[in-house]
Amino acid sequence: MERLDKILAGTGRWSRREVRELVKAGRVTVNGITARSAEEKYDREGLDLRVDGEPVSGEKYVYLMLHKPAGYVSATDDPRETTVLELLPSHLRRVGLFPAGRLDKDTEGLLLLTNDGPLAHALLSPRRHVDKTYFVRVDGALDCSDEEAFAAGMTLGDGLVCLPAGLERLEAPNEALVTLREGKYHQIKRMLAARGKPVVYLKRLTMGPLKLDESLAAGEWRPLTAAEQGALKALEGK
Secondary structure (H helix, E strand, C coil): CEEHHHHHHCCCCCCHHHHHHHHHCCCEEECCEECCCCCCEECCCCCCEEECCEECCCCCCCEEEEEECCCCECCCCCCCCCEHHHHCCHHHHHCCCEECCCCCCCCEEEEEEECCHHHHHHHHCHHHCCCEEEEEEECCCCCHHHHHHHHHCEECCCCCEECCCEEEECCCCCEEEEEECCCCCCHHHHHHHHCCCCEEEEEEEEECCEECCCCCCCCCEEECCHHHHHHHHHHHHC
8 A cells, every 4th residue: 555645746747736636726636535534544556546537557666668760779778879768758767667678879668667677687587587679780791600609608709608599591691680598798799899890880679578569659658558567577476
C-alpha cells in the first residue's frame, strides 16, 4: 500500500504539492471515487487512477521500447552528447529511466528504457546469455568462412575472446544477421573488422524475447505491451 501523492508524483507529471492541490480541487478519482486525501493509501495493482477523467498509470515501473536513431548516446546524462532520454517527453525524463544495455552512438535499433533495475540486471547478466540479433552491412562481401569463424568463436588480435555467435548471410553479399549471446564493447564491429570487412551500418532487431516494432520510426517509442513485459519478467526467474 502506498500513498496517493507518492503514486501520482512517481509518474513525473506532478510534484507532491501539486498532487495535494489536485486532490483538494476534486480532480483525482480512484476506482471511480473522488479522492478525499493525498495521504490515502492504495495497492497499485489493478488501480483505476484518473486525473480530470484521464487514466494515469499507477505502475511502479516503466518499460519503453525505443527505436534508437543514430547520433544519440545510450546514457542518462552526457555533458557533450545528446542522450536517448532527450527523445522522451519531460515527465518521462523524471522517473529514473535508463537504457537496459547500450547501443553505440552510430548504431540504430531496439533499446529498452526502464527504471526496473532487477529486470535490467536479468537481461544483461553475462551468465544468462540473452540472445541479441542485429542487422549488419559491411564494406566487402561475406562468405561461408565468416559464418564458420563466428560459429567457432573468435579470439581477436587484442586478446578479446568472443563466444560462438551466429552469422546468417542475406541476399545482398554485404548484409547479414548476427546473433550474440554476450555484449562486449564494439564486439560486432571488432569481429568483422578482424575478418577484413568493416561494419558500415548496424541495427539491433531483438533482445531476448523483445523484438523491435518496425512500425516505430527512428526516434519513436512506445510502452511495452503486457505480453512483452511478461516475457521479459520471465527471464528474472531463470
